[in-house]
Amino acid sequence: MEASRLYSTKRVQSLKPTKKIPLEEDPTKASDALPLSLHLTNAVFFTLFFSVVYFLLSRWREKIRTSTPLHAVTFSEIIAILAFFASFIYLLGFFGIDFVQSLVFRPSPDVWIAEDEEEENEVLLAKEDARKVPCGQALDCLLPPLPPAAPIVTAQKVFDEKPVTVTTEEDEEIIKSVVAGTTPSYSLESKLGDCKRAAAIRREALQRLTGKLLSGLPLDGFDYESILGQCCEMPVGYVQIPVGIAGPLLVNGREYSVPMATTEGCLVASTNRGCKAIHLSGGATSVLLKDGMTRAPCVRFGTAKRAADLKLYLEDPDNFETLSVVFNRSSRFGRLQGIKCAIAGKNLYIRFTCSTGDAMGMNMVSKGVQNVLDFLQTDFPDMDVIGISGNYCSDKKPAAVNWIEGRGKSVVCEVIIKGDVVRKVLKTSVESLVELNMLKNLTGSAMAGALGGFNAHASNIVAAIYIATGQDPAQNVESSHCITMMEAVNEGKDLHISVTMPSIEVGTVGGGTQLASQSACLNLLGVKGASKETPGANARMLATIVAGAVLAGELSLMSAIAAGQLVKSHMKYNRSSKDVSKGSS
């Protein structure tokens, strides 16, 4: 008991000098009050001090020599004495006090020991805290947690250079309760009513739980309210992806600057080269063939016969009118276009297709499908709805149904590249490109058993544009289905190239398209938001731009490969060796 009291007394005393630290860090100095700079003031007082000392000593010697009494002082001597005292006091104050203080208040070594002890105690406490924390599967609880009392300082250079400090005492309490598991992380937004603060607190709690710093992941410079309830849950920051511009891409007589969000070097440059080749050849033509989003629920019956009954009912043209009235109640933009069924024994897969205006349309189509399922239940009470999505849709998975039937926007885009442009811009020949396309994109992909992958790198361009414009990047799977065709035309002088893409799933309203950055990219393309004149026109135009950019990407990469392959082929197989040697001589 006594010992602990002694210990605590010692701690309090020894900690006193450490409290001086903030004072030492106080940027306000006494010298700030001086009218001249510190160095100049010191120089003045030094000069004054030694001058008056010299003057007074010489006067003193003079008085001794002339036997004049010392107390008989002249006016100049009085001034000199005053100046002596003034300069002495100044110099003593400036240099003496610090010296005296350093002697009197020098912290004893015990103080630093006590400070170390305090740090140790904090680490120990933190370790204890960590043990109390319920461990999530993905969390490594053996890692040392961050000091719990430290303010949240997020060093970042996003929009402002200042580090963001968000910890108040109240925040600190909330962080601790999230770390302890008493406040669910997901409830922070609704509890605090401030999405940015919620993200900052969640982030700090995560850092303490995992022992991993998130300093490279920015927190500031993002509107967390804009993602609430629709784009991302439990945010702790955002990932930065650079956006490059390829273009102008000339499609259907209009020029587009195409935003591409990517971290793959050369991708934008290469697409840009393709855009240049297209532009110099008069531009590409992009045609939308189909526009319909799909959703296919799975329903089950007691017998295959009953499943077949429903299939026949749904595919009977006489029933389409009724079904579309029921379906279309879901939205003023969702319009049922068709129903296609596939049976697997007692199970029926019903693929509904509908137009969705400028929305990509997954929500819209799902609502319509639910309406129809509810309606069917009256005539088919034995129908058991297994799931609103039975994978025959097919969303975000490679599937032949999308490749054959299409999903979203089906587009074909073509251009005739002049022979001159092939040589000067693409640095290859029409013949090499046609040969490479046949052996790589068609035969090679067939050999690989490709599903919609008859192209060089359509997904590169699709993914980059999708991320930049707020599309669902997971739909890159089917949106990148593409067959690239090349043919020599105009007596073999020019190149006809086309890309056919049956499942481009894009929208200009809903989802991530309304976020600030993504919306800016859509605006750049002139397809931001809902089309006022013709609902769906913006989304359809975006699909034609995607196809045009893919055309540019195919052209450029295929040319790069053709150019490289040609040289290698010449070296390996010695084809046209005479020409090569002639060229080099």
Ligand code: ADP
């Ligand atoms: P998705 O169906 O792609 O998931 P959402 O349902 O999130 O998209 O967004 C579509 C919403 O936008 C709907 O509520 C719809 O009524 C509204 N909307 C406004 N204008 C349009 C338009 N031109 N085309 C499609 N939807 C539109």
